[in-house]
Amino acid sequence: MIVPHVDAGSSARRASYLSVFQAPLTSVMFAKPFKVRSNTAMKGSDRRKLRADVSASFPALNPENLSELMPPKEELSTVKVYAHKGESLTVYVHNRNPIIFELERNLYPTVYTLWSFPDLLPTFTTWPPVLEKLASGADLMLPGVVLPPTGLPEVQQGTLCAVNLVGSRAPVAIGVATMSTKEMLASGMKGKGFSILHTYKDQLWVSGDKSGPPVIAPIEMEAAPEEEQKEQSVSHHSVPDTHLPETQLESLCLSDIAAETPQEGEDVAGEKESADTQDSDISPQETMDNLLNQCFFHALRYKVKKSDLPLLSSTFLRNYLFSCCPEGQQVDIKKSSYKKLSKFLQVMQQRNILKVKELSKGVESIVEVDWKHPEIRSFVAPVSEPSASSEDVAGGAEQVYQPPDIISLYGISAKMLPLFQESGHRKGDLLTQSDVRSVIIAYVKTNELVHPDNKNFVTVNPIICDCLLDKCEQNDVTCLKWDDLVTRCIERMQHSHQVTFPGRPPVIRKGNIEPIDINVAQRASNKKVTMIKNLELYAIDPSSFASLLQQKVQASATCTALPGAKDRVQVQIQGNQSSHVGKLLLEHFKIPRKYVNGLELSAKSGKKK
Structure with a gap:
């Protein structure tokens, strides 16, 4: 069968390509936050069953691949969740990252898994601006699918497929084909092509370590003449620059795939650096x-x-x-x-x-x-270079702000040390919640403390009694539930947090991180002002934030020293602007909602008297 090739640079193709942005929202599983029902460590029998099911569902994975995906000696967790529209799903997690999710007894790989095995599913290619729409809940329409010179992969209706972006084979979404390849071509590449289930940057991806997709070079086309490749390259790069409206052009500036679609007037030094990278022999x-x-x-x-x-x-x-x-x-x-x-x-x-x-x-x-x-x-430490300023990271127009990865850590106190000594820990060691759970499980199993009659309970021995029970409980409580055991342990440890900004080493601080605080105060003549503090903790420059907010709401904004805090500034703007501030923090800076206080202060509309 000869597959017709449509020139991606033609005006007709560009017009149909833009229709992908008009795709209606569907019940995408993870477009909105989901509710966790339970989170438990997998037993050996469950791990073996999952391994067999994954092998049956994805025959391309050999035993070595399965061992890499689900290492035998590393913990796997089963997380039961409710999606935002009520669907009940099971997510399998390894090292904080969801690797597989199960819906109606069908298994689906996540983008974290596909980045390790990019050829696991038939893959279709789309343009970078489409990604943001897919993550927001849109299905992939056929006008948004790029037709390669070698033709589309042969799939049938209902086949699970991956979606990647122009310039890299790393998948950024998975979905189910709504028609076969023959039907897609027969339709003139019009209509809905794929019902999207999960994407990079959706809420399932957010639940992992939030790493970006790797750049996996496309397979070179041996049959394409050199002049034809140049024409294709020019046509691919000309689409975003000359024919997209400015509002859609902004979505091309995705931090993890910016190199794939060069912008008009891009810095020559950036092109030179890219060329140097390609010429380098080091992978x-x-x-x-x-x-x-x-x-x-x-x-x-x-x-x-x-x-x-x-x-x-x-x-x-x-x-x-x-x-x-x-x-x-x-x-x-x-x-x-x-x-x-x-x-x-x-x-x-x-x-x-x-x-x-x-x-x-x-x-x-x-x-x-x-x-x-x-x-x-013989090792000699390299000379460190000066770090980028917070303004460059947060507020600069030439930099794309990326939110930090914040992890809660728990320090071992002298009182809690007996519980952790067997696993080789010392006083003051910092552990994640997953590490704490693993150590507690290992301690219970090593000391054979699982209740003989009910495996949901743990027998209290003298060490657990001294570490986790209050004085009034020590004579009455003889066993604890697993969740209660871990919760008590975490509550009695010293709380810290680790903040990691992209491109920087992690920073660890004592206590829990302070949220960004939005407060509305009343001044003379019944006037109100909105105050925002703690922006610096998230590498957001207060001056740049005030300037951006001032442009959006057309109100006077100033920065003043925060009373009682050294080197801290609060932003103050006229009026109750909490709604605009919240939208700016959540949507523009992508700060998680749990780290923003005062979103409920936005003025509520009411009937005019």
Whole structure:
């Protein structure tokens, strides 16, 4: 069958392409926040069943792929959720990232999984501006599908497919084909092509580590002549620049795929840098390997002390290795050749640099370091470069603001230490909620404290009694529910938080992060003013924020020193502007709603008397 090729640069094609933005909203699973019903660790039997089901659903995954997707010695969680329209789903989570979700007994991979296995599903290509619409709940219309010279993949109606963007094979969405490939071509590429279930930047993606899609180079077309490729390249790049309205052109500036659609008047230096990157013999994976090795030896040489051992591997990564990352760079082990921290540490152990041991089941710790090893002794820390200012990150017109990744951490106090000693922890170690749960589960199983008659309960031994029970409970309470056990443990630990901005090393602070506070106060003559504080904690420059807000509401805005806080500023603007402030923070800066206080202060419309 000969597939007709439609020139993407033709005016007719561009006109039909724009109709993709008019796609009606559908019941996309994760376009809006979902409600978590339960979150439990998977048992061995459940893991085996899931592995068999995934293998049956996706035969392209070999046993090695399945082991990479669901590592045997790493924890998997089953999360039961209700979607925003009431659908009941099951999400399977590994290392904070959702990897598979189940709907009506059918399994679907998430974008996190497809980034590791980009050829798992038949893939169709669309334009970068379409992504934002898909994440907001739109289905993919056929005018938005790019026709490659080799033709569309052969699929039938109901086939699960992936969607990628021009310039990269990394999938950004999954959906079900509403018609076969033959029917798509017979329709003249008009109508709805795919019912979208999940996308990059939707709420399911937000529940993971929020990493961006990798840039996976498209497969080169051997049969395409050089002149034809140049024409296609020109036509592809000319569509967004010369024929899209300004409102749609803005959506091309997606931070993770900006390099795929050059803008008119783009900096020549940026083109030169891109060309230099293409000419380099070092692949992105090798670059990440070099950065990982540099941070690893930096941490061992200058950060880790003998008194810190044994050191939980996850704590070493979070508190030591990440902090050694140069300004403007970020270690992502998934983008290295090792893929996992455990594999990287095993390689270092084979080189006799350190020793790793499971002090408790499923929890690895660094127990010994050879500081006399030549690779450690010869390492010299690189000279650090000055970091970007907060204005460049948050308010600058040439930079796209990216919200921070905020993780709650829990420190081990002296009273709680007996519960964590068996797993190799020390007083003051910081753990995530998942780490705490893993340690508690390992402690209970190691000490055989699961209640013999009811596995939902844990028998209280003297250590649990001293650490988690109040004095009035110590004589009466003999067992606790699993959730109650973990909740009590977290409540009695020292709370901290880790903030990671893209391109910067993580910053850890004590206590919970203060939310951005919106407050409305009344002044003389019944006038109201809106005050916003704590913007600096989220790398938002108050002056730039005030200027942007002033342009939107056409009201006077000023920045004043925050009383009682050193080097902190609050923004003040005339009138009750809490609604505009909230919209700016949630939609423009993408700050999660739970980190914004005062959204309820917006003026409510009422009947005029």
